Amino acid sequence: MRKKIKLLSVILCVLALTGCNKSSQNELTISVATSLLNPINEIIKEYENENNVKVNINFGGSGTLKSQIENGADVCAYFSANEKFMDELVEKNMVKEDEINVPISNSLVLIKSDKCKYDIKSLKDLLKYDITMAIGQIDTVPAGQYAKESLEKLNIFNEIKDKLVYGKDVSAVKNYVETSEVDLGIVYKSDSLDLKSSQVVLEIPKNLHENINYTLAPINSSEDGKKIIEFINSKYSKKILREYGFLINE
Template sequence: MKKLFILVLALILSVASFSKEITVSAAASLKNCLEEIIPEYEKESDNKILLNLGGSGTLRTQIEKGAPVDIFISANKENVDMLIDKNKIKKENSYDFLSNVLILVKSSYSKSEIDSIEKLKNSDVDIAIGNPKTAPVGVYTLQALKNLKIYDTLNSEKIIYAKDVTAVTQYLERGEVDFGIIYDSDKNRMKNPIVIGEFPKDSHDEIIYSLALMNNNKETEDFFNFLKKDNIKKIFKKHGFIVI
């Protein structure tokens, strides 16, 4: 009996030794789809995914300070390029991964009669946007509002800068603002989104999610290849992303 116990224990330890943890730091807007995709991967693999979500700029800063990350998915290319410049990532290990659309959403609690992006001009509404210092959605938003000659007409005291796009949706759902500017994919995470319109693509830089393999080993490549499978691409599309 003792020999059998030792044999079983040795087998368990042997299997465990092949199991690896893969740390993925990803833009907050990827929350829902990654939380659906990761269990599918873990069913097929002995590897375990540790998911860290946040504003891409915040995640990049964590990596710069030495945070152990295997895969970084940024909601823009700039954060990945900055890590390439600092020799944290090899250029050949970065990839254009997904795209998205920028939209204006009205809170279901708002009584505002604004029904188009253009009508934001000279309005006095409460609006939540991403903080450009921590979230790419904020960069795209400021570009769009400025190029459309809207930003300077808004009441600056009523602009709330949120840490990431998830925080923008939370302001909307709690009715703390009239409007929020988010990615099209994020409306799928809301209960009652009222989409006012899409920002013209030429009003801001192209929205590109960039994926970088921080550790170019067998485990990270295994998960990366899993993300490229056709059935997984369908999950990204279901959640409103554009697969490149």
């Protein structure tokens, strides 16, 4: 009898371990632009509840995330804050062009620290004062690229580039302004909805930069990625994205 009980215990233990291993394998990873942090956290939480799966979200600058994917990161879907980086993955045969979604878009705003006393009514007013300003890193952060493009269109980038501080992502730019480490910063409008120690001083005209379209695609035609993307494109998810200030592309 004792032998039978011992054998049964061993079998139950093996089954338990097998179940744990199966559960631990039921995990996915997606890479998402930092500007989408709040809505994607909310959306993926619901996706996990509905699908009994753990989704790890790798947030960062879109260019940094793209480089990680190119270097073999185990990612099933990529949500970029621009079209350029997604196109580069198409060229590397890691994304199929006909699987790319463009679900949302955004715009840029200039925010000012509450401690900054300069009267800024246009981007050209940046030349009037001894300001410090943060933008995203130009090589990896789309918001930084759009900001530079806007300043160049007004022929003022070279005149103020020595006053610029570069953030690793748009959240870092926002934080620099909120903590008064810099006077001003250029961020997405969606990031300006919950400012505590700064304010929006102007919206940057859309004709100064390329359209800010977010692109979403599965990596290597991942079926898991396609399923997550389908959920992000659902009415439920788009409602959340709209609430966080993103423009829905119909």
